[in-house]
Amino acid sequence: MTDTAPETSGSYRAGFLTFVGRPNVGKSTLTNALVGEKIVITSPKPQTTRRAVRGIVHRPDGQLVIVDTPGLHRPRTLLGERLNDVVQQTLSDVDVIAFCVPADEKVGPGDRFIVEQIGQFPRPRRIALVTKAETVGRDVLAQRLLEVDELAEWDAVIPVSAIEGIQLDTLVRELIALMPESDPLYPADMITEESFEQRAAELVREAALADAREELPHSIAVTIDDVVLRDDGSTREVYANIVVERDSQKGIIIGRGGERLRRIRETAQRELDRISEGRTILSLHVKVAKEWQRDPKQLGRLGF
Ligand SMILES: Nc1nc2c(ncn2[C@@H]2O[C@H](COP(=O)(O)OP(=O)(O)OP(=O)(O)O)[C@@H](O)[C@H]2O)c(=O)[nH]1
Numbered sequence: 077m078t079d080t081a082p083e084t085s086g087s088y089r090a091g092f093l094t095f096v097g098r099p100n101v102g103k104s105t106l107t108n109a110l111v112g113e114k115i116v117i118t119s120p121k122p123q124t125t126r127r128a129v130r131g132i133v134h135r136p137d138g139q140l141v142i143v144d145t146p147g148l149h150r151p152r153t154l155l156g157e158r159l160n161d162v163v164q165q166t167l168s169d170v171d172v173i174a175f176c177v178p179a180d181e182k183v184g185p186g187d188r189f190i191v192e193q194i195g196q197f198p199r200p201r202r203i204a205l206v207t208k209a210e211t212v213g214r215d216v217l218a219q220r221l222l223e224v225d226e227l228a229e230w231d232a233v234i235p236v237s238a239i240e241g242i243q244l245d246t247l248v249r250e251l252i253a254l255m256p257e258s259d260p261l262y263p264a265d266m267i268t269e270e271s272f273e274q275r276a277a278e279l280v281r282e283a284a285l286a287d288a289r290e291e292l293p294h295s296i297a298v299t300i301d302d303v304v305l306r307d308d309g310s311t312r313e314v315y316a317n318i319v320v321e322r323d324s325q326k327g328i329i330i331g332r333g334g335e336r337l338r339r340i341r342e343t344a345q346r347e348l349d350r351i352s353e354g355r356t357i358l359s360l361h362v363k364v365a366k367e368w369q370r371d372p373k374q375l376g377r378l379g380f
Contacts, residue, residue: 087137087257088137088138088257088258088259088260089137089138089139089252089253089255089256089257089258090138090139090140090141090255090256090258090259090260090261091139091140091141091170091171091172091254091255091256091258091261092141092142092143092169092170092171092172093140093141093142093143093170093171093172093173093174093251093255094142094143094166094167094170094172094173094174095107095142095174095175095176095205096163096167096173096174096175096176096190096193096194097175097176097177097178097187097190097207098177098186098187098190100178101176101177101178101207101208102176102178102207102208102238103176103207104118105118105238105239106176106205106207106236106238107131107142108131108238109238109239109241109244110131110133110140110142110244110247110248111131111132111133111142111267111268112267113267113268113351114279114347114350114351118282131267131268132261132262132266132267132268133248134264134267135248135252137252138252138255139252139260139261139262140248140251140252140255141261141262143166143169143170167193167194167197167200168197168199170200171200171201171254171255171256172200172201172202172203172251172254172255173194173197173200173201173202173203174202174203174204174205174251175190175191175194175202175203175204175205175224175227175228175230176204176205176206176207177204177205177206177207177220177223177224178206178207178208178211179206179207179208179209179211179212179216179217179220179235180208180211180212180216182220182223183220183223183224183227187227188227191227191228195228201231201254202228202229202230202231203230203231203232203233203234203250203251203254204224204225204227204228204230204232204233204234205233205234205235205236205247206220206221206224206233206234206235206236207236207237207238208237208238208239209235209236209237209240209242209243210237210239210240210242211237217235220235221233221235231250231254232250234246234247234250272303272312272351272352273300273303275351276300276303276314276316276348276351276356276358277298277299277300277316278298279344279347279348279351280298280316280318280340280344280358280360281296281297281298281318282344282347283340283341283343283344283347284296284298284318284329284340284344286343287336287339287340287343295320295321295322295325296318296319296320296329297318297319297365298316298317298318298319299316299317299319300314300315300316300317301315301316301317301361302314302315303315308354309354310353310354310355311354311355311356311357312352312354312355312356312357313356313357313359314348314356314357314358314359315359315361316344316358316359316360316361317360317361317362317363318337318340318360318361318362318363319362319363319364319365320362320363320364320365321364321365321366321367322364322366323364325364326362326363326364329362330362337360337362340360341358341360344358344360345357345358
């Protein structure tokens with residue numbers, strides 16, 4: 077043996093994983109809880125997630141790269157089709173698929189549809205998670221675990237709560253154990269591949285969604301025109317657009333006397349301050365891009 081022999085990585089494991097499940101089962105919340113910072117926006121309104129965002133979880137013995145997918149559903153618009161393409165691509169690439177079912181809802185046809193879909197990708201290992209575990213009693217949880225167990229062959233079935241932080245360490249341990257032996261895939265201080273601009277746009281979209289009425293969520297996109305660093309070297313001015321599909325929606329977003337827009341701005345500003353090192357000053361502008369979800373050119377411009 078010589079002094080220059082490379083240190084063996086021992087049992088260090090690293091790989092990619094994705095959470096799948098019906099809309100609103102808590103996939104994004106779980107991603108953020110595991111990464112320890114808001115990487116993916118969440119919302120009580122279904123189908124909030126639009127892009128494959130990576131969050132990276134670091135442990136001494138391994139690394140998990142989480143790819144957040146938009147969810148499997150039958151496409152009704154061009155946006156829907158593009159989102160499904162992202163999902164298909166993701167599912168064939170990852171090392172582990174973690175299928176999620178919420179503890180507070182019975183397993184149903186929507187879950188079976190997704191299990192069938194992931195069955196078409198034989199390469200990844202598969203585990204099942206019962207999310208929002210803290211919302212039900214022991215009996216219901218046990219029942220749910222049984223229902224999930226019967227759906228397919230899983231490497232593990234684990235109840236978790238992202239909000240209460242229940243079983244998250246167990247989950248990370250199980251996931252790392254399923255990953256291939258590998259050197260780290262990302263530097264130790266990196267928790268996402270998203271740029272500041274991308275994260276800023278998502279935080280504005282989250283704030284707008286939180287305040288939107290039922291008919292609006294799918295019509296909202298956010299773009300960033302510019303981020304300007306002031307001479308003080310620490311204050312950033314962020315110029316963002318909230319893009320909607322119709323003039324009437326523009327009115328809704330702005331609200332009476334600009335009140336709703338002001339609220340959106342304040343909420344997004346608070347979140348931006350949390351992810352920035354210095355101060356940020358957010359300017360919001362509302363724009364109409366007619367029927368952007370069906371228009372290939374507009375979709376391209378909005379980054380889909
Ligand atoms: N009580 C409870 N609620 C949770 C938990 N995890 C997520 N939620 C809530 O469930 C809702 C949906 O969470 P998301 O993380 O956005 O769900 P998602 O599966 O990513 O949703 P899509 O983006 O629509 O696919 C939000 O209101 C969360 O606060 C949990 O552990 N406990």
